[in-house]
Amino acid sequence: MHHPTPAQIRRWRRYLAAERAEREIYRDLAERREGREREILLGLADAELRHEQHWLELLGEHQLPAPRPDLRTRLLGFLAKRLGFLFVLALAQRAEGRSPYDDDSDATERMAADERIHGEVLRGLAARGRTQLSGSFRAAVFGANDGLVSNLALVLGIGATGASPQVVLFTGFAGLLAGALSMGAGEYVSVKSQRELLAASRPDPESQSALPHLDVDANELALVYRARGMGQTDAEEHARQVLATLHLDSDAPPEELDPDEAVGSPWKAAISSFLFFASGAFIPVVPYLFGMTGLGAVALAASLVGIALLGTGAVVGILSGTSPLLRALRQLAIGFGAATATYLLGLLFGATVG
Structure with a gap:
């Protein structure tokens, strides 16, 4: 075999560090589970060990000192020990999907195929958790974003008309309460109706x-x-x-999931929607609660809401296995677009009234 180039050695050491880190992540996840899930996660860890051996053989004497994984892999390992099981599965699924082995001639075709299949295995492990979470998670995300955007738009729109800080503050709290009650009631009716439709089809x-x-x-x-x-x-x-x-069973296409898993509890969805809307709607009124006025209050309210929108968008991206950054920026653009339109209308009405 020819002597590896310095670039190859660096790349192989990077792969070796990543495989070791991912193996530890799967073992950490396996310790939290039992039965079938534990066996699957340990199987993934064994596969990473095989990949590790491949890079060790190529590196030979260059395998020491032991390489450190890159920042992204270290961050995933850190989160794996602290976040919920579903969050870590979603992050690991995304990491497997970024495998460079397809385009690297030093990796075998079997290793590249393993990495692709690992992503599907993780998708399958996360599927039930995502389904169980979908009802309350949807209510929480929609509630928080509606609270952030609608109350920011309301507060900025009223403030732009020249109303006093007291009026803006009371308007913000009125919008918080009315919106939270409306969201909670609407979510209850929505989930209850969806459960009834699913039950009628079983x-x-x-x-x-x-x-x-x-x-x-x-x-x-x-x-x-x-x-x-x-x-x-x-x-x-x-x-x-x-x-x-004389047994009514079926190998036909699978029946719909149980409504409890498919859409969640209507009460849980309603309560989640109420609380998350209220928490989101509270953020835009914080500057006015402390007596701020004018552009300073507007800037602080918009900044706080922007941070919250980025956070909710990133969480959606992580759990859905897509880019957290793109989802965060999408949430920010939609929220600020609606708030800006309302603020401009407030300025227009304020100028007209004046």
């Missing part, structure tokens, strides 16, 4: 009792499976098998 367990009385020749049961998405031939064959065992 198979009726009472239909089990009708099986012994079905006309085997007419095979009405086949229509059930055709309605669930099977083709005619497959539906008729499966119906014959079911009638032979």
Whole structure:
């Protein structure tokens, strides 16, 4: 084998450090779990160990001193010990998706394939957690962002008309309370209605009792499976098998998730929406609460809301396995766009009234 170049040695050492760090992350995650999830995470750790051995063999004498992982990998390892399981899975999924092995001739095709599959394994592990979180998380994100944007727009719009700080403050608190109550009530009705729609689409367990009385020749049961998405031939064959065992089961396309997992509890969604809207709506009134006025109050309110919008956008990006930075900037642009439009209208109305 030819002698590696300094650039190759640096790259291989970087890969070696990353593989070691990721192996430790998977082992740390496995210690928090049990059963199937623990076995899967330990399997991922074993795969990273195989990759580690590949780089050790290539490096030979250049493997020492032990390399340190890059800042991004160290940060992931730090967060893995402190954040919730779902957050870490989402971060690890994104890290696996950035694997450079596809374009590196020093990595084997098997290693590149492993990295792609690891991302899918992590996506599968995170799927149930994301589903269970989706109802209350959606209410929390929507509530916080609506509170931030709507109350910032309201406060800036009223302040731009030339109203006194007391009026702006009371208007802000009125908007907070009215919006939080409206959001909570609306979220309860929305989730409750969605649960009812899902429940109406689930198979009726009472239909089990009708099986012994079905006309085997007419095979009405086949229509059930055709309605669930099977083709005619497959539906008729499966119906014959079911009638032979008198057990209403199905290999048809999976049924909808349980409403508790798919959309969450309406009360939890309502309470989350109320509290997060109120917390978001409180931020724009903080400067006026401390007696600030004019452009100083506007600038501070906008800055505080901007930081909060960036934070919520980043959290959405992390949990969805997408870029936290892009999601944060998107939240900021949408929020500030709405607030700016309202502020300009307030200036216009204030000038007209004046």
